[in-house]
Amino acid sequence: MGNERNEMRVYRLMSPSLDGLQMVKEDLPEVAPYEVLVKLHAASINYKDTFYIAGERRIPLSRPTIPLSDGAGEVVAVGSGVDRFVPGDRVAGILAQDWLYGAIPAKAYHSITSLGQGIDGVLAEYRIFNQEGLVRLPKNLSYEEGATLPTAAVTAWNAVKDVRSSQTVLILGTGGVALFALQFAKALGATTIITSSSDAKLARAVEAGADHAINYRSHPEWHKEVRRLTEDIGVDHVVETVGSDTLEQSILAARIEGMVHLVGIVPPIGRIDPVPVIFGAVTVRGVRVGSRQLFEEMNAFMERKNIHPILGRRFAFEDAKSAFVHQLNGPDFGKIIVNIDNEYGS
Ligand SMILES: NC(=O)c1ccc[n+]([C@@H]2O[C@H](COP(=O)([O-])OP(=O)(O)OC[C@H]3O[C@@H](n4cnc5c(N)ncnc54)[C@H](OP(=O)(O)O)[C@@H]3O)[C@@H](O)[C@H]2O)c1
Structure with missing residues (x-):
């Protein structure tokens, strides 16, 4: 599992501005019994991701936070109690980690449990998820395509x-x-x-x-x-x-x-x-995004109809700041992707 150096590169918003977005090295996290370690391959940017870095829309963060909610990757390790996933599964995180079905729960309502907002997001080489906070990618999609799903789709x-x-x-x-x-x-x-x-x-x-x-x-x-x-x-x-x-x-x-x-x-x-x-x-x-149940329903539909997300500009992990600038300047056509380089240290 993981990599030999037991460390990973992540971006943290140290302050709510583009300059506050910094790449740092952190220890690779250990999995607890109901947790899953995901090696992230790609992330995508949404309009809301600029709320933390841009002018009048700027929202303060209570601590340095890993940005972006939408990403996809591969399960590389599972805790002893995990029964929803096995290593090798291709997954994406759900935006509000505690919104599994039905109406939006109170914490999700306030974005307290939302990736890249109340809790750390996915602009990182690895991330630990509770097994309940993940869905399998549609089989017809690549990691880049899967990374566009959690919010917009x-x-x-x-x-x-x-x-x-x-x-x-x-x-x-x-x-x-x-x-x-x-x-x-x-x-x-x-x-x-x-x-x-x-x-x-x-x-x-x-x-x-x-x-x-x-x-x-x-x-x-x-x-x-x-x-x-x-x-x-x-x-x-x-x-x-x-x-x-x-x-x-x-x-x-x-x-x-x-x-x-x-x-x-x-x-x-x-x-x-x-x-x-x-x-x-x-x-x-x-309309507020949606639950895990809706996400899974949608994935089945996309698989059945062979729908592929429309992708726009791609940026390397090292150049993630440019992806934010691109979104801020008014996106072109198609989802903006950050390809996460997983070669480092592995
Ligand atoms: N409720 C929720 O849970 C939820 C979830 C996701 C997103 N959102 C919100 O939904 C909105 C769109 O998000 P997004 O990620 O799709 O944004 P996005 O990719 O940044 O797209 C924004 C697009 O809005 C269009 N636009 C701007 N002014 C317009 C106007 N007057 N008439 C028609 N289109 C206009 C532009 O289209 P053209 O370039 O073609 O002109 C622009 O490309 C944002 O407000 C976001 O916060 C809400």
Whole structure:
């Protein structure tokens, strides 16, 4: 198990800033009876990971924390009581380590048990997990692909999992959650409409299966385009990945008794006019990532439908800071990956 030097390289956010992100060497942890040691191969970045390093969104951390929640790797050692995994299993950690099924538990609600937030994350060569905090990767995915799942994919699955094939789904933007929502909604047989600030990204979204594409910059009143495309009926579902800036238009784009799955929390936090919600009998449903059970359900679906995450830029472990900068500058198309170099010391 592990490596000969019994040490590993990890990144810790020593202070909430890009300069505070430092690579340090630490002892390789020992496994306790119900724990699993995972050799991490890849991690991915989400919008929320910038909350700890960027300007007005900056959140203080109570201690130097290993960032990033989303990663995938291989089980290299298991404790004496472990019965869910064996060495060699390919796994990913669940975002909120105590959210196994049902509604979100109180600690997970406050992100106290969330990787890279309340507890150490995955930007490290190795990490110990309680065996309950892991899922097996879908068999059709690489480690890089598996590393994109815990936040963006599970959130998207939570939003669209009940979509039916006769339905129409509007997806806002081409970010991480949005692209998974597009792939899942297509695989469920729905008609999809996607928006973006960029015609180039819209072209790629159409290649990825979007039926209709709207540039929200050239169509600032994009809900009217959505209504035009749906013969003024509106869509059955909106995957709302932005928040108060777009919520009113999302509600106006929804059909009578349609659903708006509210995922995004991009500032500013504002107020919305409640009248179209009432008149259209629209349901605005808050979506919080998802439980381990949802994650496992999604993995089975991805395997069955052979869905592969859309990947964007890759960065080496030594260059992880650039991955954060890339996310901060507004991501391109596809999930940003940090490849974790496991050669060191092994
Ligand atoms: N509720 C939850 O549990 C949960 C889980 C995951 C993420 N989130 C939240 O969901 C949001 C998206 O996360 P992410 O990781 O997918 O972000 P991301 O990969 O950084 O993507 C952000 C995308 O938002 C799009 N966007 C920005 N303004 C827009 C607008 N006015 N209309 C339409 N699209 C717009 C942009 O798309 P274009 O470049 O195509 O214009 C941008 O690429 C964030 O607020 C994040 O915190 C919430």
